[in-house]
Amino acid sequence: MSTIGSLALNSIHQGDCVALLKQIPDNSVDLIFADPPYNLQLNGELTRPNQTKVDAVDDEWDKFASMEIYDAFTTDWLKECHRVLKNTGSIWVIGTYHNIFRVGASLQDLGFWMLNDVVWIKTNPMPNFKGTRFNNAHETMLWAAKSEKSKYTFHYHSMKTMNDDLQMRSDWFIPICQGEERLKVNGQKAHSTQKPEELLYRVILSSSNVGDIVLDPFSGSGTTAAVAKKLGRNFIAFEREPFYIDVANNRLKEIIPIKDSLLEYKVEVKKPKVPFINLIDKEFIKVGDFLFSKDEKHTAQVQADSSIESNGFAGSIHKVSAHVLGKESNNGWTFWYVKQQGKLISIDDLREAFANQYLR
Amino acid sequence: MSTIGSLALNSIHQGDCVALLKQIPDNSVDLIFADPPYNLQLNGELTRPNQTKVDAVDDEWDKFASMEIYDAFTTDWLKECHRVLKNTGSIWVIGTYHNIFRVGASLQDLGFWMLNDVVWIKTNPMPNFKGTRFNNAHETMLWAAKSEKSKYTFHYHSMKTMNDDLQMRSDWFIPICQGEERLKVNGQKAHSTQKPEELLYRVILSSSNVGDIVLDPFSGSGTTAAVAKKLGRNFIAFEREPFYIDVANNRLKEIIPIKDSLLEYKVEVKKPKVPFINLIDKEFIKVGDFLFSKDEKHTAQVQADSSIESNGFAGSIHKVSAHVLGKESNNGWTFWYVKQQGKLISIDDLREAFANQYLR
DNA sequence: CCCTGTACTGAATCAGTAT
DNA sequence: GATACTGATTCAGTACAGG
Structure with a gap:
């Protein structure tokens, strides 16, 4: 089994992500996908027009005492991410208007170079039940390179092919995770914010290579690890909650990697260098x-x-x-x-x- | 002619927006739409595959010496906006990944309460000529109330009607401003970042009332003023460049306000109270x-x-x-x-x- | 087997007015 | 400003029971 620093590859490690990140050597990771707590700051209960209760995200891991504390938390983990990322690597972070501006500003302040903000447009979002705002129908993903001058991986032509031979745009239309894909334990959703695999599929395919190391500091239900395994990448994931680690490990057991020969970037034009x-x-x-x-x-x-x-x-x-x-x-x-x-x-x-x- | 503080309403005032904002009384404006410089940080020229030069935003007004200076600038004008905004009012700010995180964080830090981030999805964006990133096909608008507890104006039912009787979502599909709508002077575009009227139409219709005061601190080509006039709102706009003021005033002359009777919010439910x-x-x-x-x-x-x-x-x-x-x-x-x-x-x-x- | 109707669900900063 | 009272509000999709 391969390792990175003292940590086993292709494994979900239990613990605080900052502490675990510190065990990873400088410039050793190819791609980071992070789905940090959004700090939603929800107040009371919310009921639907038919009087039923909305099952909100009220997990302890999403609670922060203040925005200052959330900012400090954000800077802490992003700083370590910057250190461990290779010069050829890039980072993705997902969030909503509750937290994404804090994340974006922090990324810029730490020297990351913003490449795109990609909006995940939900084809089937939850409605706004009270008619008080616009239906919040999207989330935002930030994609950034290690620095302004660094050369990052991007499979432009593959993404173009995936998008009917038109340039892949910064708006991605993907349904929320439900049905068979949604992990359940005793009939309850195993994790309150499981991301759709389609999202990670595009992220990993576009900005990493077969055999690369993909890091997820907030593993949760393990979508990043699952898609990384499927796509022939190595992963290393961190998660505080042992329950989520169990869920993700059970999930990973079922994943069958796609054959290497099918993973080649066939449409990427590799013009041989000709002086x-x-x-x-x-x-x-x-x-x-x-x-x-x-x-x-x-x-x-x-x-x-x-x-x-x-x-x-x-x-x-x-x-x-x-x-x-x-x-x-x-x-x-x-x-x-x-x-x-x-x-x-x-x-x-x-x-x-x-x-x-x-x-x- | 009506005034607000010492400034004439329905007029574009020449000068620095912070200095002009200081002449406006506390709690006196119903709606703010701001399209500040994006701080694009473009380096060098960009050419299309056929070697022609892309007419990029290289205006002096978009140049800032550092991110710190941009942040200070942002906080300056947003702070004044917060002061002049009524408790029932709200603010919209448009930007891209270059600046929107700075704006969003500043809004939150100043006590504004985020209501939505609305993505303007361009049906016809400029391609990414180099094939180095995803096609940047959207811009982001932040919509925020003066504070967490303030009661803001929102015409929910009108927006729902406008969207085929489904809740209006946070993703708006609108073409970029071109063709007849695009203002030209001597065959050249009059302003490098003219916004489509459709965008302002939705903003003003959704979050203000007829007769309200709409403020635009960065007037530019005058889209906010033009749509405000069309929709029976009062406007007050600020702009540094006399050239843009000329362009906008010429534009405003042609605008015919929609008849009051057509501007009523007919679908907003006002059920009579029945004990x-x-x-x-x-x-x-x-x-x-x-x-x-x-x-x-x-x-x-x-x-x-x-x-x-x-x-x-x-x-x-x-x-x-x-x-x-x-x-x-x-x-x-x-x-x-x-x-x-x-x-x-x-x-x-x-x-x-x-x-x-x-x-x- | 299919078709139909009902119930349930998803990262949500989700009320307004009068006293 | 706090409290009490009135009353406004949902889209797309899945799961399952019944016919």
């Missing part, structure tokens, strides 16, 4: 050839050292394209074209042709 | 009659003083219904039924029959 010089080597482009911008307003000539030169300015295909555009940087592959039989051909297409011929 | 004794007076129910709960498990007999008595417990229709249910309080009108020709008739229906006959 420009390779195209010259194989005479896709010859030294002395001219490159053109698409509108043919800019030209450059290919030099022997694979640099190109335009009106006395020389450099890489990228540098020169940026220079003629007056920009800091630019992608030369998509900027430059060669002329063959009077037609402009993108050098990016030549790169692909080269890769098909020599790199398969 | 139970009235039904006895007019013999819809007779002294000595029996009342039944719907399941007929509970019965009570009507007394001469309009109290009812059930198994030795006497009181109002409400008190007795609460007593037999073992609850603190209950609505007796919807709990009790009378039997006529063997069929149960709700006393709430009898009340309506009485009102139709005697109170028109």
